[in-house]
Structure formats: structure tokens, C-alpha cells
Amino acid sequence: MQTRLKESLEDIKENDYELPERINQQEITTVMLQNIGAIDPYLRVDLIHDILSTFINQGKYSEQQLRNMLTSLMNKNYLFYRINTSKQEEDAVFRRSYSVLLMSPILAKHSQSSFLSEENIHRVWDNLKKYMKQEQDHRGHVKGKGWVHTMAHAGDALNSISSCTCITAEEVKGMLPIIREQFLIDRPYLFDEEERMVTAIMSMFDKIEKEEKVEWLWTFLYKRRGWKDPAEDLIINNSKHLLRALYFRMLENDEGDMCEVLLQILRELRKQELY
Template sequence: MESKLKEVLQSIKTNDYQLPDQFNLQELTTMMLQRIGAVDPVIRDELIHSIFTALIDNGAYNSDQLKNILQSILNKNYLFYKIGSSKKEEDAVFKRSFSVLLIPPILKQHRTAPFLKEEEVHRVWENLKKYMQQESDHRGYVDGKGWAHAMAHAADALNSTASCREITTQEVEGMLPVIREQFLIDQPYLFDEEERMVTAVLTMFKKMEPDDRVKWLETLIYQRKSWDDPKEDIIINNSKHFLRALYFRMLEGDYRELRQVLENLLRELRKQEAY
């Protein structure tokens, strides 16, 4: 079954994303949604994700079809699949992380030619916020299974959704503390997750007042609770890497005042280092 599926999907990708005669678009969409969290990284990432993105970008889906896909992935069977019950070593994260990765191409279409109601865009944001609050599997690349990368994928979705005119300053400010909680954790980020999230944060900053940006940045200074627990060093490093990523991204653009704030914060953070 897996080999047959892979063969069909590969033929679609090879044929410039044209569907074979025996498939219609709805059949293909249903099949891909059913296997969106496949453990096989070729099926999940190189084929299903690639095909979905190409079809959406190329306008293969009409507005109603895009709405249906979006509605499907924002539920307990996709974005929230086993989110409170699966262990870190289990494979449920692949379904969640590749569901969230469908949001950016759909929202890109909405920004180009709006088809979602304002409340529907707000619903996407609220579901992303709930997802961010609940996701606890922070693995990046998993040997033999490919990318999980849940937080990087969530960052892409946040960036795409925050770019929508419907998202308000209040919504953005409500998300930033959640991002802070996800990055000041005692598990190291190893695969540029902070870089992807910085992209989203800078998009969100466009909807905020300068003073409110600074207030949030100051919350990224972690106050060490123990000098003997190595987990504290992981949290400090996560904070440092996030602030550094922000700083270097701000070398471009009119961010001189914020760069000075970040320099001061990084100096302050050094006081928390154990060496």
C-alpha cells in the first residue's frame, strides 16, 4: 500500500504536478490528508507536502476547497492530533507539524485574493495559539523519519497569518508570551527553529508600538533558579540564541533602537551564564 501510494505521488510530482486520469482532485486531496503524517519522510515531506503546496500555489483549488482543507486541519484529528496524550518518542507529532505547515500556502492565497471571512482568519490565529500552548514535542530532525520540526512549522504559520490585515495588535501581543514560553525551555533547539520564529516575530512587531516590543524582549531574559542544574544552562542558551537571532536579523532595516536594547539584554544575560 505504501509503495503504491509513493509511486502514484511520485508520478504526479514528476509530471509537473498534473493528476493522472484515474484521480480527480478531491480523491487526491482526501488521500493526502489521510497520510499527511506518514512516518515515511519521502511520502510525508517530499511528496504530500510538496504536492499540496504546488497545487495551492498554482490555483488548483477554488476558495471553497481551500476553506474545506483549512477547516479540516484545524481540528483534533490534525493540528491537535494526540497533542496531550502522545509521548515524545511517538509519531503523532508528524501529523500535527505537517498539518500546521499547510496553513502558510492557504493564507498566502487569501492575502493575494481574499476569500476568508474576518472571523475565519481570527479562528486560524486562535487555533495556532492553542497549538503553540500545547505542543511539547520539540524534536527537529528524527533519524529514519525525517523532519518533525513542529516549532519551525508553527513559526511559518504564525508569520503567514500575522501578515494578514485581519490580525490585530491585541492578537499579536497575546501570542508573544506563548512564543516566549516555547523557547525558554530545557530542551535545546538545534535546527534553526529560533531563526524561523524570528521571522514571525518581526512580522508581528510591525503591528506593535515600539515600547511594547521592548517590554516583550525584556521577558526573554531568563533568571536562573539554580547554578547546579544543567537544564538551566539549556534555557539560558535558548534565550541567548533567540536574542542573537533577533539582533542579527535587525542589522537590516530601521531597528537601531531595538538593536541597542538587544545588546543590553545580551550583556545582562551573560550574568546568568555558568562560566
């Protein structure tokens, strides 16, 4: 089954993303979505995700088809697939992670032609918030299986949706603490997850007041409980990495006041370092 699917998808790519006559677009889309979390990284990333996102960007789907696709991606068989029942290291995460990643080009397409209602946008936001609360697999890359990258992919989706005018300050203020919880964990982020999430944070910061940004940033000043548990060092390192990424992004935007706040927090955070 997957061998035949690969051959069909390779034909599409070799044909400059034009469908050969023997391939029906709706049928191949259905099969690609069914295999969105394939364990084979070549099939999952280089073929399925690449072709789906290219089709979306090229306008090959109608607005109704994109709405239907987005609705499907938010259900229990995609974004929430086995999220509360699978073990942390199980392969179900690929289905979740590549579902949230595919939301980004759909939302980006909406920014060009506004085909989603405000109700649709708020529903997507609420589902992303629910997903962010529940996802517990923070692996970046798995040997032989490729990228997992749940938080990086979630960051892409959050960045795309945050630019929607109907997303409110209250919604942003509800999401930011969840982002904090996902990054202050005792497992290291090794593959620039913080950079992808900082892009989303910068977009969300456009919705809230400076005082609210500062208040949230200070919550990254982790106060360790003792000096013997190396897990706390991992938490502190994750905090530092996100704050540093945010500092340089603020620096690029000439936001000197926010840079100074970030430097203050980083100085205080150094006092929590073991070495």
C-alpha cells in the first residue's frame, strides 16, 4: 500500500506538482491525510506534507475543501490521536505533530483570502490551546523516523493564527501560560523549538500591553527547590534558551525596553545555576 502511494506521490512531484491523469485529487488527498503520520520520514515529510502544503499554497483546493480539511485535522483521529492513551515514546505522536503542522499553510491561506469565519478561527484557537495543554511528547528527532518536533510545529500554527484580527488579548493571555508550562520541563529542547515558538510569541505580543508581556516574562524566573536534582538544571536551561531567543528577536525589532527586561530576568536566572 505505502509503496504504491510513494510511487504516486513521486510522480506528482516529478510532474512539478501537477496531477497525472490517472490520479484523482480528492482520492489522493484522502489517502495522504490517512497517512499523515506515517513512520517512514520520506513518505511523511518529503512526500505527504510537502505535497499537501504545496497544493494548499498553489490554490488547488477550494475554500470549502480547506475548511473541511481543517475541521478533520482537529478531531480525535488527527490532532488528538491517542494523546491521552499512548505512551510518551509511541509513534502516535507523528500523526498529531504533522496534523498541527498542516494547519499552518491552511491558516496562512486564510490570511490571503479570508475564507474562515470568526467562529472557525476561535474553534481552531481553542483546539490548539487544548492540544498544547495535553501534548507530552517533546522529542525533536527520532533516529530512523525523522522529525517529531511537536512544539516547533505547534509554534508554526500559533504564529499563523495569531495574526488573525479576531484573536483577542484575552485569548493570547490564556495561551501564554500554557506555552510556559511546555517549555519549563525537565527534558532539553535540542532542535530550535524555542526559535519557532518565539516567532509565535512575537505575533501574540502584538495583541497585549507591555505590562502584560513583562508580567508573563518574569514567570520564566524558575526558583529551584534544591541543588542536587539535575532535572532542575534542564528546566533552567530551557528557560534561558527561550528568553535568549526572545531577546535577540526583540533586539532585531529595536524594542530596547523589552530587551532590558529580558536581560534582568536572565541575570536573576543565573543565580539559580548550579555551576
